[in-house]
Amino acid sequence: MATVTTAHEASQPTTRRPPRKLLYRVLFYLSVLAFMAIILVPIYYIFLTAFMPGSRLFSTPLNYFPEGLNLDRFRIVFTSLPLGRYLLNTLFLATVSTIIALVVSFLGAYGIARIRFPGANLVLVGLLLSSALPGVATVIPLFQMYQTLHLMNTLQGLLLLYVSALLPVTVWVLVSFIRQVPSEIEDAAKVDGAGFLQLLWRIVLPLVSPAIATLGVINFIVSWNEFFTPLIFARGPNSKVISMALTEAQVVGSSTQFYQNWGNMSAVAILATVPVFLVTLIFQRQIVEGITSGAVK
């Protein structure tokens, strides 16, 4: 038992009397409870705004007890806005950008990590520096380019930028991951006469699959949550994403009450959020690994 004593139990060994320990436990659980409440109560409130009639929720004081839950707000936003198309666009962009970024980054990262060519480190540093560039520092020339190339309001135009945003971190994480894998297995495969693509597909890919899974989940969420890029480059239902419906939902339906606008926006907020919540809860372990692999080494 002694070796698993935790830090707070370990404190103050001379004064470890039961009342003090009890007080400590109470304070500890109160802190945990406060932490959970600060995160969950606002999320719960957004759900109530979407599902509960505003006239019942927005009394003074607020009525947090769910009553008369219904889908009216969802019906209104779905009938007045092309939300099905928005959701499909969002899903398409998030999925396809994740896959393309992984393929392109995997090839690049293998080249940098295994084939030592002059300029490899320059590429890594360049990627890092360019990833620090704020989005607004590139957006005006891109806007002009997109108008000339007729990429405005197209999914392929957005896809180019979504992938671009994912590349630097994806390459960095994959390079450091490939460098940790011993190259003897690849050498053995080369001796056995495996072709290069075969080597990548059969030997290297399985070895880095944990990193691929982690980056896949994180990149999907990052792309799903993109807003600035579509705000500038998506102009219609062909390419708009779900989060752009937040402001559009404010003015649809015969909303005469402020809380009807809030209800509409909450409904869209839930449509935009529930998919990423599900992904987050299912792939919790990969997300934690992904967040920490970039930071703690």
Next chain:
Amino acid sequence: MLGYALVAPVVLWRLATSIYPFIYTAYLSFFENSPIGQVHEFIGFDNYVRMARDPDVHDTIGFTIFFTLTSVGLQIVLGLGIAELLTRPFRGRSLARAVNLLPWAIAPIVIGTAATWIFNQDYGLINDIIWRITGARPLWLIHPTSARFAVTITDAWKNTAFLAVIFIAGLQGISRELYEAARIDGASAIATFRYITLPLMMPLIISIGIFAAVYRVTSFEIVYALTQGGPGTATALMSYLVYLNGFRVLDFGYAAALSMGLCLMVLIVGLVGFALLRRSWTRST
């Protein structure tokens, strides 16, 4: 040859969509340029002179400093607190760790939009709680100072989770034996934190702090959704000014100069952070 072939897609992709547009932005910042009437005229440093005199820019720099320091400070303190809580064994810990990830997963634009009614004077969640305790209903988004806090609190709510996850990993990396030794020496919980946890975590705190600061300086969505930079320009951030001047006023040249100003701010944060990091390295060795 193979090496170049493998990195070519990544390099070309980033050149076309990031590096070339950035260089072109720098070039545009010396021009009067607008899609209205197809204006494109070289004006030297005029955009920069205008920027230096622009009261909106002064407001923005002031708010950026406040926002970055306050939000990153909050995130570090709260993130360490959450990490301390969630590294201790207790029933429901894995649930609490899952809950911690939720704000990280929500899009900033969704949080910014929801915050518009969460901070509402009469029916907002925040004022409902304050009213139940104190009987007062403060106005959040009307006054400059409280609007600044509203943006900062919203941002910290979303982003603390990210730091907490990293700090949890950092705390788990500290050797148990050190805590054991401190316990035998009779060190208090506060002394243990002050003399063991904090110094060992410091390089991580600083490097993540820099990362978080760069993101604060360049952030856009929460201000765009929650305050539109208001009241006046009290809560405008540089990205938002670039958006306004570029895509509402359509003054591309001035917006380009503003975004170069933003890059300079990022560079300053990066250099200050790097200096801090070097100091913490030399201290810890």
